[in-house]
Amino acid sequence: MKWFLYFISFAWIATGSYFILYTGESREVLKKMYVNIPKEVLIVTTIGFGILFLMSAPHSLNSWIIVVFGILAIIKGVFFFLNPGNMFEKIRDWYLYTATEQTYRFFGIIMLLLGTAVFSWT
Numbered sequence: 001m002k003w004f005l006y007f008i009s010f011a012w013i014a015t016g017s018y019f020i021l022y023t024g025e026s027r028e029v030l031k032k033m034y035v036n037i038p039k040e041v042l043i044v045t046t047i048g049f050g051i052l053f054l055m056s057a058p059h060s061l062n063s064w065i066i067v068v069f070g071i072l073a074i075i076k077g078v079f080f081f082l083n084p085g086n087m088f089e090k091i092r093d094w095y096l097y098t099a100t101e102q103t104y105r106f107f108g109i110i111m112l113l114l115g116t117a118v119f120s121w122t
Helices: 002-021 023-036 039-059 063-082 084-098 101-121
Strands: none
Touching (some): 002 023, 002 039, 002 101, 023 084, 063 084, 063 101
């Protein structure tokens, strides 16, 4: 399962760099992606990534943080499945339409740091 940790770390590094360098374009790409993808697909994908994180944890030097990522992903998927008070739509709309460019850059920095950390721990 090391392949998954390498994959997710490279994906986070690439996405984080894209968010930092091309903030406006990244927002438009996300709008096109998330508006067309059904909510159920995102829920299953999020829970699936959480399970893959849990399965990959023993292959990391700091397995506890990979377990935390997995548990958080599963919780996020279940939360979006239950969708209390239409929170999924509210969070998606905030992220796609209201969040500032500084917010996107901040998320890009976080993804870049997490991707680098996961890559170095693998």
